[in-house]
Amino acid sequence: MCGIVGYIGKRDAAPLLLHGLKRLEYRGYDSAGIAVIGEERVKEKEEERAERDVSGEEGIRVVKRKGNVAALAEAIAGCDGGFLGATVGIGHTRWATHGDPSDRNAHPHLNEAGDIALIHNGIIENHAALRVELEKYGYSFVSDTDSEVLVHLIDHLWANIPFLDFESAVRQALSIVEGAYGICVISMREPDRLIVARKGSPLVIGVGEGEYFVASDAAPLVEYTRHVVYLADGDMAVVRRDGFKVKSIGNIERESMVTELDFEIEEIEKGGFEHFMLKEIFEQPSVMRDVMRGRVSVEHNALHLGGIQDHLDTLRGAKRMVILACGTSWHAGLIGKYLIEEFARICVEVDYASEFRYRNPIVGPGDVVIVISQSGETADTLAALRIAKERGATVMGICNVVGSTIARETHFGMYTHAGPEIGVASTKAFTAQVVALFMIAVQLRMGNPEMSGVETSVLLQELLAVPDKAEQILRLNDDILSIAESYWDAEHVLYLGRGYNFPVALEGALKLKEISYIHAEGYPAAEMKHGPIALIDEDVPVVFIAIRDHSYRKVLSNIEEVRSRKGRVIAIATEGDREIGRIAEHVIYIPEAAAALMPLLTVIPLQLLAYHIATLRGCNVDRPRNLAKSVTVE
Known part of the structure; x- marks a missing residue:
């Protein structure tokens, strides 16, 4: 969830760190900070290492602020120049887990001497016990965070175990802590290096010429280098100006593969749109084409799915499939269940990864587990993946980020090639x-x-043909804005659909909840009579996905039931359907398509409706409150 950036090289670190943090704002955060080591201080420390104690401003320079990166940048601009010439540094955007959002709880955290600085993404589960032990040794804490425990632990081990260097002190500390982490640490005692490590929280190293970058994901790196190394779970790296070395946290050498980034800087810019979310809604036709590119051949009546081609017999021979995901990916997985059961006649279950991992699931040899994650780093999905593998299931991944942990740990899989998604609401x-x-x-x-x-x-x-039809729907943007103007002040909204479009109703409701903070629920339309109908009155808009399919007449009956209770109806309907226009207050018409492909079209008006309602309410649609883009902690 939190954002991590780090730099070591010859350029001024502070502007690079601030720019990197801006690139990571989409991940969600409530405070931000940076720590740097200046070139003059590096030389002075090398000359006077044994002669001076370093603390406060004479050590590592730190500025951190509650709020956004702009507030941090303003604070740094007001400093006395101590950030000029700094060529080593780390930066962080925090999403609070332990301790409220505040300056003192923001990262980076320092040891008491001020010569070690640490940033941390994740949760140290045994922090309370470690805090008690460290207090016995005289350590005092200035924050409420679990992360501060780790920097003091590193300091304590470094000071008390003979012949220990910086790298070994970090390694020893990580062998003691329990939980999940992505960390980046610097020290005045060994100022020519960054030390990074990950367990359950992603980190990537950007490889430049005489300079190296560290980040939570590739977004802050692409304008500086296209060559990156994704750290695997349990990796630790020492990064210097002249190179880096990757080992396991247990000190075993690891091979590191340099990967070339597959997206351009323009893809993480707004491109003239007011928000990233709107840009990404409008990118969907081209994204669909990208997913299909090189994979669909109508002339040969064939599909070429390279990542799974060698495993088709395993998939077809599965006694059952289990799809695991969270949030929006879970909704996509539910549509996948309908598709695979209809087309391949294989039994499919869909489970929340967060529930799967905390019960005793029945899964093993003969089962195929499909895990879906945009980032490839979702903590619950990763944990569920590992349980499935331990029990002998074959695990397939569907994710967007090349080199992500899910991509590496599944037996095989498929990339979606959707490009970077910056808006928190997927x-x-x-x-x-x-x-x-x-x-x-x-x-x-x-x-x-x-x-x-x-x-x-x-x-x-x-x-x-679907991408062209999606473009037709996007041309209705102004019409959907007009509809949103009638409903932006609603307090509750129901979304109803049947068959393939029931998961779309769930997704439409989730989008509205995420970015407008309106309470919304999605239901199968036939379930309305089993409880939700009690909520219907003139103040509860009801969004029906009412396309012409085998359940069309049933949905029309549901609409009549809502109307008889004075409910207001917004319908997503098939072009040419005049019947529904007589009973719905608002109709958004979409092109006709095969029923199994309709979710790709029906979801777009719901995304636009949520977007416009949120903007009319003055909400920050790209960074909704309390949410983060990649959920890498429980």
Whole structure:
């Protein structure tokens, strides 16, 4: 959740760190800070290491502030120049877990001498016991965080174990702490290096010429270097100006593979849109095409899914499949269940990864577990993945980020190629995941002798037509804004759909909750009579996904039931449907498509509706309160 940046090289570190933190704002945070070591202090420390104690401003320079990165930048601008010439530094945006959002709880944290600084993403689960022990040795704490315990522990071990250097002190400390972490540490005692380590929280090293960068993800790095190394879980790296070395936390040498980033700087800019979320909604047609590119061949009536091609027999032979995900990815997985069961006739269960990991799930050899995550770093999904592997299941991954932990730890998988998603409320990742699941389902069905080539060809042609239809829907943006103007002050909204569009109702409700803070619920339309109908009155808008499919007449009956209770109806309907226009207050018409592909179209008006309602309410749609982009802690 928190954002980490680090730099060592020859440039001024402070501007680079601030810019990196701006790039990481989308991850969610409540405070920010940086710590730097100036070139003059490095030389002085090398000459006087044994002669002077370093503390406060004469040691590592630290500024941290509650609030946004702009507040931090303003505070740094008001300093006396101590940040000029600093060529080593670390920066952090914090999302509070232990201790309220405040200056004193913000990172970086210092030891008492002020010559070690640490930033930390994750949770140290045994921090309370360690705090008690450290207090017995005379350490005092200035924050309420679990993270401050770690910097004092490093200091204590370094001071009390003979012949220990900086790297070894960090390694010893990490062998004692329990929990999840991504850390970056600097010290005046050995000022020519950054030490980074990860366990459950992502870190990536950017490789430059005579300079190196560290970050929670690649977004802050792409404008400086395209060459990165993704640290694996349990990795620790010492980064210097002349190179870096990766070992395990247990001090075993690890191979590190340099990867080239596959996105451009323009992809993490707003590109003229008011918000990243709106930009990413409008990117969905091109994202769908990118997911399909090189994979769909209508002329050969074929799919080429390279990541899973060698494992099709395993997939087709599965006694059952279990899809594990969280949030929006869970909704995509629910659509995947419908697709795989219909096309491949394989039994599929969909489970929240956070629930799967904390019960005693029945999973093992013969089962195929599919884990879905935009970032490839979602903590609960990773934990569930590992449980499934331990019990002998085959695990397949669907994720967006090349080199992410899920991509490395699954047996095989598929990238969605959606590009960076900056808006906290996921939009294009959802549609990319659904396209991927559709292609997987069709690929599995191709192995079924009962399926004719004609049917396959029609499905692939329908899929290729979806991006153009999505572009048609995006041209309704102004019309959807007009509808939003009638509902921006609602306190409760119901979303109803059936079949493939029930998960879309869930996703539409989630989008509204996430960014507008309006209470919203999604239900199967037929379940309305089993409780939710009690909520219906003139103050509760009801959004129906009412496309022409096999349950269309049933949905019309549901609409009539809402109208009879004075409910206000917004309908997502198929082009040319005049019947629904007579019973719904507002209708958003979308192009006709195969029922299995409709979620890719019906979700777009719901994303736009949520977006416009949120902006009309004055909400920050890119960084909604209390939320973070990548949930890397429990």
